[in-house]
Amino acid sequence: METILHYINLVLYxxxxxxLLYLAGLxxxxxxNAAYLVLLxxxxxxxIQLRIGPKENGPFGLLQPLADGIKLMTKQLLxxxxxxxxxFRIAPVMVMVPAIMSFVVIPFSxxxxxxxxxxxxxxVLAFATINFLGLLLGAxxxxxxxxxxxxxxxxxxxxxxxxxxxxxxxxxxxxxxSLNMHTIVxxxxxxxxxxxxxxxxxSLLMPAAFLIMFICMLAETNRAPFDLVExxxxxxxxxxxxxxxxxxxxxxMAEYSNIVIGACLATILFLGGWGCxxxxxxxxxxxxxxxxxxxxxxxxxxxxxxRTTFYGLLNLSWKVLIPVSFVNLILTSAMLKVF
Amino acid sequence: xxxxxxxxxxxxxxxxxGPQHPxxxxxxxxxLRMDGEYIVEAEPxxxxxxxxxxxxxxxxxxxxxxxxxxxxxxxxxLAFNHxxxxxxxxxxxxxxxxxxxxxxxxxxELNRISSHLVWFGAFIMDLGxxxxxxxxxxxxxxxxxxxxxxxGSRLTYCYFRxxxxxxxxxxxxxxxSRAFVKRMRERLDMYRNLVTNNIITIKRLxxxxxxxxxxxxxxxxxxxxxxxxxxxxxxxxHEPYSVYPEFDFDIxxxxxxxxMARYMVRMDEMEQSLRIIEQALDKLPxxxxxxxxxxxxxxxxxxxxxxxxxxxxxxxxLRIVSDGSNNAYRLxxxxxxxxxxxxxxxxxxxxxxxxxxxxxxxLDLVIPEIDR
Numbered sequence: 001m002e003t004i005l006h007y008i009n010l011v012l013y014x015x016x017x018x019x020l021l022y023l024a025g026l027x028x029x030x031x032x033n034a035a036y037l038v039l040l041x042x043x044x045x046x047x048i049q050l051r052i053g054p055k056e057n058g059p060f061g062l063l064q065p066l067a068d069g070i071k072l073m074t075k076q077l078l079x080x081x082x083x084x085x086x087x088f089r090i091a092p093v094m095v096m097v098p099a100i101m102s103f104v105v106i107p108f109s110x111x112x113x114x115x116x117x118x119x120x121x122x123x124v125l126a127f128a129t130i131n132f133l134g135l136l137l138g139a140x141x142x143x144x145x146x147x148x149x150x151x152x153x154x155x156x157x158x159x160x161x162x163x164x165x166x167x168x169x170x171x172x173x174x175x176x177x178s179l180n181m182h183t184i185v186x187x188x189x190x191x192x193x194x195x196x197x198x199x200x201x202x203s204l205l206m207p208a209a210f211l212i213m214f215i216c217m218l219a220e221t222n223r224a225p226f227d228l229v230e231x232x233x234x235x236x237x238x239x240x241x242x243x244x245x246x247x248x249x250x251x252x253m254a255e256y257s258n259i260v261i262g263a264c265l266a267t268i269l270f271l272g273g274w275g276c277x278x279x280x281x282x283x284x285x286x287x288x289x290x291x292x293x294x295x296x297x298x299x300x301x302x303x304x305x306x307r308t309t310f311y312g313l314l315n316l317s318w319k320v321l322i323p324v325s326f327v328n329l330i331l332t333s334a335m336l337k338v339f
Numbered sequence: 340x341x342x343x344x345x346x347x348x349x350x351x352x353x354x355x356x357g358p359q360h361p362x363x364x365x366x367x368x369x370x371l372r373m374d375g376e377y378i379v380e381a382e383p384x385x386x387x388x389x390x391x392x393x394x395x396x397x398x399x400x401x402x403x404x405x406x407x408x409x410x411x412x413x414x415x416x417l418a419f420n421h422x423x424x425x426x427x428x429x430x431x432x433x434x435x436x437x438x439x440x441x442x443x444x445x446x447x448e449l450n451r452i453s454s455h456l457v458w459f460g461a462f463i464m465d466l467g468x469x470x471x472x473x474x475x476x477x478x479x480x481x482x483x484x485x486x487x488x489x490x491g492s493r494l495t496y497c498y499f500r501x502x503x504x505x506x507x508x509x510x511x512x513x514x515x516s517r518a519f520v521k522r523m524r525e526r527l528d529m530y531r532n533l534v535t536n537n538i539i540t541i542k543r544l545x546x547x548x549x550x551x552x553x554x555x556x557x558x559x560x561x562x563x564x565x566x567x568x569x570x571x572x573x574x575x576x577h578e579p580y581s582v583y584p585e586f587d588f589d590i591x592x593x594x595x596x597x598x599m600a601r602y603m604v605r606m607d608e609m610e611q612s613l614r615i616i617e618q619a620l621d622k623l624p625x626x627x628x629x630x631x632x633x634x635x636x637x638x639x640x641x642x643x644x645x646x647x648x649x650x651x652x653x654x655x656x657l658r659i660v661s662d663g664s665n666n667a668y669r670l671x672x673x674x675x676x677x678x679x680x681x682x683x684x685x686x687x688x689x690x691x692x693x694x695x696x697x698x699x700x701x702l703d704l705v706i707p708e709i710d711r
Contacts, residue, residue, distance in 0.1 A: 145354050225467065227467065233466075233696060234693050304470065305537065306537065307539070310691070312539075312543075
């Protein structure tokens with residue numbers, strides 16, 4: 001009887017409250033990241049390009065995201081004639097919501113996780129695919145030729161890089177024996193030599209697998225040098241071409257949220273999550289340091305490299321990434337069998 | 340009627356590229372018929388920035404028209420200055436002092452480098468790399484500062500006069516130019532390492548965008564476009580004007596006919612321009628910078644005159660027909676980009692859109708010069 005009461009208490013009062021707090025926290029985390037990653041991007045771009053970037057609003061331009069947000073929200077939301085009204089309006093939501101939802105299962109530290117699911121990894125990958133449906137439908141609903149061309153690119157790009165990414169992740173799952181991200185990280189705690197990145201006991205190709213994962217993450221988030229979907233000099237703005245105001249804002253926020261998710265995933269799968277590289281003081285700070293280092297890499301690459309072509313990405317994916325990731329998979333399974 | 344309907348009834352669609360499109364660098368419009376991402380047909384549409392410069396040449400006096408020449412090609416304005424004053428001087432029989440010729444060469448070559456730098460930055464931006472533009476503009480800023488000090492303007496120069504130049508160059512300009520030549524050589528090395536040797540740049544440029552020598556001849560393409568197709572033609576060498584024969588410089592010619600060849604021609608040309616500037620600064624003679632007896636009112640002899648110079652984009656020609664009066668009877672520009680753009684419609688058939696836009700980038704389009 002008492003256990004039942006306790007259970008009801010937990011469900012009715014504590015658990016919903018906890019989830020509500022986590023939800024608010026995650027939305028704030030996503031929004032703050034989206035806003036301040038734009039600032040980071042502009043600052044880094046500025047310093048790479050012999051400029052200093054935004055500096056007028058607040059100290060070091062720290063209030064610039066606020067000004068940008070107010071500008072975006074107060075702009076008129078234009079809907080061109082001839083669009084598909086439902087798809088056009090639903091697409092930004094379809095891109096933004098999965099981006100927030102993915103954070104639910106990501107363990108930021110040993111104790112900070114909204115829902116510790118046994119199929120956590122699968123949830124993140126499933127939501128990542130919905131994101132593409134949003135881009136495709138938004139582009140389709142815009143009734144713009146540039147948008148439709150970019151929609152075609154979205155689909156074939158999606159197929160091209162998701163295969164190597166999934167195959168690489170399958171290798172990691174075989175090593176850890178679990179889809180639970182908390183478990184995956186727990187196995188890598190204790191120092192950088194425990195990380196999956198350097199887990200050459202499982203497969204000699206693990207560093208290459210991390211590279212594949214990183215490249216696929218760049219392609220997934222449409223970042224340079226794989227920003228073919230929104231290639232400015234070819235397709236003007238790709239799927240967002242007809243969007244204004246917060247419709248565009250949501251796409252933009254989702255893009256940066258996806259970068260954070262990609263960095264989180266790479267950190268959890270390969271870089272030992274919240275574990276310290278030297279085995280001391282594990283905690284959420286190490287997780288944040290790792291993801292922001294990866295994000296900085298992403299920004300750095302964007303402002304350094306020109307864009308590849310579309311067939312360049314497909315060639316890279318089908319001729320290099322997929323074979324290497326399959327070799328890695330086979331090697332991993334063989335090593336697991338042997339040892 | 341039925342033929343048109345039948346023709347459009349297939350899987351292709353018409354894509355309107357421009358007049359406001361980030362890749363066309365101005366108000367160029369290209370009507371593309373696309374099969375997916377492949378180009379089936381391309382037709383450049385001009386006329387969005389037509390300002391009747393040729394008609395203005397007939398209505399204004401010879402000296403009044405001089406500022407107009409800077410408004411045609413805003414990147415290499417001094418070449419347009421140069422061809423106009425050269426043509427009128429020849430027609431009116433005006434001698435130019437040696438020092439003025441040297442100053443003309445130095446400033447025109449500096450301007451050529453600044454033009455190529457803008458092209459370099461904008462072209463890499465077409466390929467999706469944003470940062471080189473800012474570095475190129477940093478270098479270009481040095482040239483603009485140098486030229487501003489002696490010509491008074493930064494973009495639309497009106498510096499050359501009939502019988503010389505409007506203002507002498509001083510020691511500050513000479514030392515500044517020498518410092519720039521030194522700095523630019525280092526920067527070109529940096530560009531070679533960071534941009535030209537980048538794997539993505541190489542993959543996007545090599546064996547992409549073929550323009551054959553035959554095609555160049557057919558459409559009258561000149562300049563780096565023709566030299567990238569193996570045609571060894573440079574007006575500075577083959578129809579010499581001014582004091583160019585006195586300098587030792589190479590004409591970079593590449594035979595690959597692809598985007599990379601045209602890219603390399605321009606990068607090499609910057610080095611050659613630096614060489615010319617260095618030699619001209621060394622040999623700079625003393626004397627007047629403007630003919631003391633230069634006529635206030637120019638009245639060329641009756642007749643038909645043609646003068647060509649090598650602008651940053653190719654052979655720039657000017658034909659003037661004079662009836663011996665205060666202004667031209669007829670004035671006709673032969674602008675290089677117009678011919679260079681003409682081959683785009685044939686060259687890009689069957690290419691993918693991103694490659695076609697890279698090809699368009701290597702043509703180095705300056706739209707006000709096409710439309711005039």
